[in-house]
Amino acid sequence: MSAFTDACTAAMLELARDPRVIFLGQNVCYPGHTIYDTLRGIPDDRKIELPVFEDTQMGISTGLALAGFVPVTCYPRIYFLLMAMNKLVLHLDKLGKMSQGQLQPKVIVRTMLGANYPLDPGPQHNGNYVHSLRQMLTYTPVMVAATPEAVPGVYRQAMGLECPVVVVEIDQDKRSEYR
Numbered sequence: 001m002s003a004f005t006d007a008c009t010a011a012m013l014e015l016a017r018d019p020r021v022i023f024l025g026q027n028v029c030y031p032g033h034t035i036y037d038t039l040r041g042i043p044d045d046r047k048i049e050l051p052v053f054e055d056t057q058m059g060i061s062t063g064l065a066l067a068g069f070v071p072v073t074c075y076p077r078i079y080f081l082l083m084a085m086n087k088l089v090l091h092l093d094k095l096g097k098m099s100q101g102q103l104q105p106k107v108i109v110r111t112m113l114g115a116n117y118p119l120d121p122g123p124q125h126n127g128n129y130v131h132s133l134r135q136m137l138t139y140t141p142v143m144v145a146a147t148p149e150a151v152p153g154v155y156r157q158a159m160g161l162e163c164p165v166v167v168v169e170i171d172q173d174k175r176s177e178y179r
Contacts, residue, residue, distance in 0.1 A: 001037065002148075002171065003148040004147075004148045004151070004169075004171040004172075005034060005037055005038060005171070006148070007148035007149070007151035007152065008034075008038040008145075008151055008169060009037070009038045009039075009040060009041070010151075010152065011151050011152050011154075011155040012038050012039055012041075012042060012072070012155075013041050013042070014152065014155065014156070015070075015072060015108070015155060015159060016041075016042050016043075016046060018070060018159070020068060020069050020070045021046070021069070021070045021071075021072060022046055022047070022048065022064060022069050022070070022071055022072070023039055023042060023046060023047045023048070023071075023072045023074060024047070024048035024049075024050055024057065024060065024061065024064075024071055024072075024073055024074065025048075025049075025050055025057060025073055025074030025075060025076070025110075026049070026050060026051075026052060026074070026075075026076055026080075027049075027074070027076055028047045028048065028049055028050075028074055029044065029047050029048075029049035030049060033076045034076075034112075035074050035076050035110075052080075054075065054080055054081065054082075054083035054084040055083055055084050055086055055087050057073060057075075057084060058073065058084040058086075058087035058088050058091075058092060058109075059087050059091070060073075061073035061092075061107045061109075062087065062091060062092050062095070062105050062107060064107075065105030065106050065107045065164075066103060066105050070106050070107075070108065070159075071107050071108070072108045072110055073107060073108070073109050073110065074110045074111075075109065075110070075111040076111075076112070077111065077112065077113075077114045077125060078111045078112065078113055078114070078127070078128070078129050078130075078168060079114070079124070079125055079127060079129075080111075081109070081111045081129075081133075081166075082129065085136070088109065088137070088140075088164075088166075089136045089137060092105060092107060092140065092164050093136075093137045093138055093139050093140045093164060094138065094139065096139055096163065097138075097139060104162055104163060105164060106161075106162060106163065106164065107164045107165075108155075108158050108159070108164075108165050108167060109164065109165065109166040109167065110167050110169070111166065111167070111168055111169070112168065112169035112170065112171070113128055113168065113169070113170045113171075114126065115171070130142060130144060130168050133166060133168075137166070139163060139164075140163060140164040140165060140166060141158075141161065141163070141165050141166070142165075142166045142168065143157065143158060143165060143166070143167050143168070144167075144168050144170060145167060145168070145169050145170070146169075146170040146172060147172065151169070154167055155167065
């Protein structure tokens with residue numbers, strides 16, 4: 001494992017100390033992506049494996065938050081999060097304002113910029129949408145964890161906020177523009 005993966009694993013274990021935290025998304029229960037590796041040590045009853053239905057996943061995450069859970073909803077790549085923009089931008093981000101503060105769903109949206117080194121996956125899976133997310137989200141901070149040292153603090157800060165948060169992980173060793 002890389003130092004970045006190890007830092008993410010430690011951060012997820014720290015989040016899991018809170019009994020309200022639940023992890024959901026693709027590759028949370030079954031291998032196939034780095035997300036799975038970073039959830040080792042998390043009990044299976046705290047993880048919900050979902051099919052590829054990103055918009056529905058964000059809706060489920062919002063519902064879980066309204067029921068008192070703190071969902072860490074995992075999107076293996078930031079490009080997949082694009083499919084959830086309806087629920088993220090128009091619902092989750094605005095729910096506190098629309099309800100005049102009566103509903104404050106706390107969701108940690110976990111995503112990452114995909115690797116483009118040593119193998120470039122092509123233009124469909126190679127965009128950085130951090131700036132665009134920040135422009136679209138009014139009440140949801142977008143935080144970036146770009147070094148192993150930054151990961152724990154970013155997730156502690158996200159957990160400390162009483163609002164939805166998007167955390168974008170960028171493993172610089174796997175991104176050629178950071179080399």
